[in-house]
Amino acid sequence: MDVRAQVLSVSYDVDGVVGTDARVRTIAESLDGLLPSDHSGWADIGAVPGDVTLIARYGPERPVIVDAVKRTADAHPTMLAFRRRPQSVDPIRLSDQLELRQWRRHEVYSDLFRLMGTTYQLALPVRPLASGRLRTWVFNRAHRDFDDDELELARRLQPLLAAVDPVAADTRPAVASPALAARSGLTAREAEILGMLGDGMTAHSIAYVTRVSPRTVQKHIEHIYAKLGVHDRVSAALLAADRLTRP
Structure with missing residues (x-):
């Protein structure tokens, strides 16, 4: 199956699925074949510190992780990159923001990523920060970074994920x-x-x-x-x- 066919298959998978939680989990399952990850999720982040909604791929989110996400969101290197380019919906690879040695010493790594048991992350925004609320998909891996081909695939996926974004679909x-x-x-x-x-x-x-x-x-x-x-x-x-x- 070529890339376009794979991308279009996601839209067919979510066709008719209603409700934010249900759509997030359906999209995440469909995306797993395209961008495999240890765990993935969808985040809706407001301008006020702690204003974060998180829906993960696997069942109910652990409260301690949700609390850590809210506590560290403003210091996250990817979030800082979004703030530098508030109009952008380009995918962001965490390893392009910090070298691995620096990242392992970062407060967000210590406070959040150790809890999740992961190291590498790819963020794929579907609504830019300039709109007032950043909505983004995040894909996490413990042992393997996302390569350039996967980064390009994320760019190809972005228009579709923006189109089927759960909140946009519900409203x-x-x-x-x-x-x-x-x-x-x-x-x-x-x-x-x-x-x-x-x-x-x-x-x-x-x-x-x-x-x-x-x-x-x-x-x-x-x-x-x-x-x-x-x-x-x-x-x-x-x-x-x-x-x-x-x-």
Whole structure:
């Protein structure tokens, strides 16, 4: 199976799965074949120290580990890297931030990673820190670092994981009915894509969800803008929120 087919397989695995916990665990199981790790999880981190939600792949999280994650989040080298690039959703490999010798002397290694029995980590954000809350997948290993090929695979996975992010999926507004879509001159597909644009999804992420090519999605977006008489996604989303929700 080629990389694109592997990536798309994740979207099929989570299709129809609802609820944040259920989606996280379904996605994590699917990802395990692509980025094998000793344990993985999904974190939602706010601006206030200690504002962290953590869902791990294996059952209920140990309270002592959750407490350690909250206590050390602001000092974590990866979190500091996210703060330096708050708009970025590029995956970050911990070993690119610190040499192993330095890392083993770091407070976060002592307070958290020893508890987890792990050393290496790859973080794959699905929502940038600049949005107000950082949401990221983390993959941990004890004895083997993530290589360059796996880092590139993580980059390929990022648009899909952003598209199927559990919180985004749970909070995304329902697609407009055909009658409401017609009121704005949009097809049902265009109304669906407009809703995803309003949720901040990129054309590549929308392509994964709708299972069409990014070029086709871009054509739909051009038609949406033309029909609504706008030139950017923000204006389109604001206008549609009024037109498509009006009774």
